Amino acid sequence: MCLVTRQPVDAQEERWRFALQGGYGVHLFKLEESLPADWVPYYRAMKRGWQESADFQYFPGKHLGLGLRFAQFQTSNHMDSTSYAGYAGEMEDDLRIRYAGPALWGRVGSLNQSNCLSLGLSVGYVAYWNEKILIEEFLLEGSTIGMSLDLSWDWRINDRWALGLQGGFLTAVLQEFKLTEGNRTIDLELSPDAYQGLSRLDFSLGLRFVL
Numbered sequence: 692m693c694l695v696t697r698q699p700v701d702a703q704e705e706r707w708r709f710a711l712q713g714g715y716g717v718h719l720f721k722l723e724e725s726l727p728a729d730w731v732p733y734y735r736a737m738k739r740g741w742q743e744s745a746d747f748q749y750f751p752g753k754h755l756g757l758g759l760r761f762a763q764f765q766t767s768n769h770m771d772s773t774s775y776a777g778y779a780g781e782m783e784d785d786l787r788i789r790y791a792g793p794a795l796w797g798r799v800g801s802l803n804q805s806n807c808l809s810l811g812l813s814v815g816y817v818a819y820w821n822e823k824i825l826i827e828e829f830l831l832e833g834s835t836i837g838m839s840l841d842l843s844w845d846w847r848i849n850d851r852w853a854l855g856l857q858g859g860f861l862t863a864v865l866q867e868f869k870l871t872e873g874n875r876t877i878d879l880e881l882s883p884d885a886y887q888g889l890s891r892l893d894f895s896l897g898l899r900f901v902l
Contacts, residue, residue: 705901708748708756710843712857712897716742716764719890730782733770737784740766742893744859746811746841748796755797760813760839762790762861764891773825780826787820788889790839790861806846807853813839817863817889829872837863837889845899852900859893 718738722731742765748758770782792815799808817837822830841859848854865887868879881887 706750707902709900710746710855710897712855712895713741713743714893714895716740716891716893719892720888729773733768737766737768737786740764744895758794758796760792760794760815764788775826778826781824783824785822789818790837791815806844809843809845811841815839819865819889827872829870832869833865833867835863835865837861852898855897855899857895857897861889861891863889865889
């Protein structure tokens with residue numbers, strides 16, 4: 692519920708909301724039991740990374756609005772020496788996961804009051820991009836449809852700007868990859884027990900502008 696601490700402006704005059712935020716993201720995938728022992732801490736670290744997002748919303752009325760959501764998660768890691776399939780060398784991952792899609796938003800109260808709670812649901816496109824080294828260099832790409840659920844708490848600092856806390860959950864599953872190594876590209880279709888889960892929790896701080 693929005694807590695009013697000063698005389699509010701007419702909520703109908705503030706139909707646009709622009710939000711930028713960034714912070715900590717953590718993947719929820721389970722590590723495979725068959726991973727080599729020296730790879731376990733490496734991939735545990737890969738589950739954590741930096742994420743940033745932007746939301747553009749239009750509210751024709753007080754409580755329900757439509758918008759667009761864009762988000763990116765990034766993480767990386769490097770191991771100087773490892774072995775794989777009888778070969779020795781380095782291992783590195785430079786991972787980006789991007790999301791874009793339309794969103795439906797609901798808000799309790801209006802953004803022209805001191806505090807406001809908003810809930811957003813979005814279904815959109817998820818793109819996976821990992822520049823990887825496992826002895827040899829190669830690129831893994833993939834795409835799928837995902838869903839994003841976000842809860843935002845805004846604290847108004849003046850008539851146009853607010854600070855925000857936001858928590859989010861993204862869920863998506865990759866069923867195939869495109870692998871590029873040198874001039875060669877192949878499609879890899881995964882078996883159901885090897886699907887790549889992309890589910891993630893995000894925790895953000897941000898800035899909001901309303902019109």
